[in-house]
Structures are given as structure tokens and as C-alpha cells.
Amino acid sequence: MIEGFLLGLSTGTSCLAFCAPVLLPYFVAEAHSHKRNLGALGIFLLGRLTGYLIFAVLAWAVGWLLLQPSADREIIFGAARLVLALLLIGYGFGLFHPACAVAADTSRGNRFQRRWGVPLPLWLGLLTGLSLCPPFLLALTETAQSPSLGHSLLFFLAFFAGTSLFLLPLPLAGVFRRIAVLRPVARLTAGVIGCYYLYLGLLMITEGGMHS
């Protein structure tokens, strides 16, 4: 378990670099207080934890198979990235609620929750959790040889705790909430990042499709 925590601590900057493009625009665009942002981060982390635990079960169940580059793997993770991209694009460019202009003042995150019943950060957390980033591959390598499901879950739990520490400063982005013009800019930023993920997702699926 300590190994998992230390691995999380040593690779947490990568997780920060991976999650910050998704989370920062959200926090700035929603313009909530630090307290509410911290709550949103908690929900995001819950989603991410769910993603990690799904991985833990998969790692235990299929072991080394998950680590082998394969067409199916590319397609599955490409699809996860595609969903994340569509969420960000929808959030950024106002596609969830076409009647509202980008500059509308009401929180788009709240509207998403009303419409889909689940907080947006939970989805963002889950989908960023379902990603084969380098720290994750390291953790997978460790758990692929795991003797039991319990061990695998504990390892990923500790790994999650180690990496999550790096995300704790992100809610401080709420300090920008008084600069009104940053809100539409941050929403559009989320949309642009979504476009980038869309290309990455499509690329993974295309390459996966070509290999199969």
C-alpha cells in the first residue's frame, strides 16, 4: 500500500499536468467560492477514484493483457477520451443548452446537473481516471502481478491518494471569479481542450481500427 502511495507521490505532477487542463477552465468558468470549488474537486476525485477502482478490478482480472498494446485497448480508451471530449465541447460551446449564449451568467455546471442528474465534475473525474497515462501504466505494471483483488484495490486506492494531493491547489483558481470576462474565456478554453481530446480520441480509435 505504501508502494502505491509513494508511486502516486512520485508521479503526481504528471497527473496534475493531465487533469489541470480539464479542471482549471471549469473552476474559472463556474466562478464559485473556494469552498464550493473544493466540493467540486471532491466530486471530481470521487469520479476519478471510481475510474481507478475500475482499473484495479480490470488489472486484477485480466492482468498483463491490459498492458499489451492491442486494437481493443486503443478503441476502449479512445472511446473514453471521446466522451470526455464531447462533454468538454458541450460545456465550452454551450451545446447542452443551445438557447443560452456563451456569455450567459448562470452556471453551466448547474444546468448540466439539472439536465443529466449527475454533477459534471463526477463525469470529468471518471473519464480522466479512465486514461492510460504513464503513471497509470506504472501502477498497472505493479498490480498486474497482484495475488488478490483486495491487494489490487488497495494499491490503486493508495496510488489515488498520492496523486490527488497534487490536485488540491486547483480550487484556488476561484480567486479569478471577480474578473467577469474570464468566465466566457474559461468556458471556451474547456471547449478548445475538448477539441484536442476529440482529435486524440479519434486518433486512438482510428489507429486501433487499423491494427485490428
Added chain:
Amino acid sequence: MSVKSPAAARHGARPPVWKSLLKALPFIFLTAFMLLGGGASRDPRQLVPLILTFALISVLFFRMVHTGRTDRYRAVFFILMAFCFVLTFITNLIEVRGSMALTEEDMATGQTPFCHMVIPMTIIPAAFTRTIIFPGSILDGFANIATMFALWIGVTLALGRGFCSWGCFFGGLEDGFSRLRRKPLLRKIGHHWTYLPYAVLGAMVLLSAWTLTPSYCEWLCPFKAVTEFEAVTSTRVLIQTIMFGSLFAGLVVVLPILTRRRTQCGLLCPMGAFQSFSNKINAFDIRIDREKCTDCGQCIRVCPTFSLDANSVAEGKTRLSCTKCGKCVDACPQGAISFHVKGTPVGHKPERARMLFLYPAFLFLVVFGTGMIQGALYRIVLLVTTGSLIQ
């Protein structure tokens, strides 16, 4: 009510020719010194471009001073510089490398010329990793990183976002295309899209910090279509090529023709967005004399970078994204818009403020553009005399 021409509204009658010549002479001498500093070549194929370039610069600056118009003459040089840059750059590439396509080897050996568009994306990774995330050279070779940074800092301090209309060798392409039609076919572009460059800047800075690669160059930069690009060897590069090709066609050629605006600068360019913040610290800005302004909206209609709207006009100033091209100054029928030195009263000696801005601004334009125009003219002379653009 009779409407005076903008220049007449601003200055009354034109100044005497001798007075304008006197004002232009220091600049003409400086240009001559710059062009002839290393001694003139005896090769007529080099000499003809040099003389033509010098004549062009002198005439344009004199006309700018004498007529009181800024954008009309700036645009001639700016557009010419961009097209000449493309011609010179591509022919050089083909001469040296045989193709516009970059290979993995070129990038691994740091032979990619550094471009100012990368600057905003390099700052955060450089702060954390002490590495410039670009496959170029710090000090060696053509367009090395140190030289480009030094030039950029100089222009930024002197002109703020004026860099985009007086220094950027890409902006002239869309400026040129935006002037092809007399009237725009597409007038309405949602105000919120003018925030997009800041969003692209934010996204690219975050993605570059995450991937430690210049994401904008890799994925979006439309100007790769007229400079150099990665050879298509994989699906990833194919997608990237389709993307930057489409962005070039859409934002640099088609939309500028349809809207008469510089749509890449106004709706996408992250470097422009980054540069906008330097307008805060720059000594010059464009101001509107509210006592003279009749709210006719002409300035809003002509602004190529969406830097004027009803709110900013009501406040008597431009938005942060103003590139100080002078188009609104030339277009205002009341002469209510002028270049302005911060800290002085609005409308106070506007011609003096304009001249104070013009000297450094046109100097940078000449510094950036002279070599490109000379180079392109040389290629044209080559074509005429040898039948080929390549030596």
C-alpha cells in the same frame, strides 16, 4: 451636413512638402544606413532589389507623413512583406532541403527555425523544466530562439500588440485577402467569438505544459501551410495536416475575403491574445475624442481585429486586442480617433503622437520586412534572368 475626408478632418490642409520631407528624412537616412551598412553588392541581381526596396520604404514613409494616413501605406508594406516572406522562405527551403516538409531528423537536430507564435507556449515549461520545448537552436543558425526572443521583447516594449500589425510576417497574408472585396459578404460574427483567441491561448499553454510539446504548432498553426510542416508519415500527422490546412484556407483566405477582417488574428491567434496584455504596459494607444465622435460606427465596421465595439467607443478607447494598425484613425470621418501617448490629454497634438508611434513602428516593419522583400525581389530577378526561382 458635409463630411470632410478623414485626413482633412484631422489636419486641415496637408503640410508643405518640404516640411514632410524634413520629418521623413531621418528615417530615410536610417533605412539607407541599414541597407547599405554592409556595403552594396556589385551584382545587379542583388543591386536592383536593394534599390527598389529602399525606394519603396522611402516613398511609403514620406506618403505616410505627408498625407496623415497611416494604414493605407502601412498595409502596402505589411502585405508585401508577408507574401515576400512566403516566397523567400519556401524557395530557400526547397533550395536547402529540397522540400517544405520537415523530417524527424531535422527536428531531432534542432534545425527548425523558431517562430514568435511559439513564445507563449514555451514560458511555463521553461520555468519548470529549464527547457525550451521547441526543436530549434538557442543561438545557432537562421531564426534562432535567442534572436527571436530579443526581437519580440523589443517590439513588445515599443509597440505592445502593435507587433501584430507592424511586425508579424504572417498577419499581412490575411490583411491582404481581407482587402480583396470592397464590401463584406459576412457581417455578423458573434461578439463572444472574440474571446476565442484567449481561450486558445489558455488551452495551448495548459496542453503544452502537460505534453511538453508546442501543441499549437503541432496541431493548429495555419501558417505551416505556407512555411514548413511535418512530413506525412502517420495518421496523426495526416490529421494534423488536414487541420492546419483547413484553418489556413478558412481563417487566412476565405473568411478574411468574406468578412473584410483579419479573422485568424481576431478569432484564433494565441500569440495575438498573449500580445494583447502588453498593450497595458505600452506607452501608445488609440483614443476616441468623445466630443468629436458622432457614433456613426464606421470605426467598428472597419476594425480588422474586432477591437472596437459600441461599448469601447462609448468609453473613448479600443479593446485590449487593438493592433494599432491605424485603420480606424484613417476611416473616422470626424477625425475623432487618434494615436495617443498615455498620460497626455486625449486629442492633444494627435499628429505628434502619431509621429512618435510611427518612427519605432515603421522601423520594426522595415527591420522585419526589408530582407524578405529584397529576398523575394531577388528571386523574381532570378526567375526573369534564369527561368527558375531556385539557384
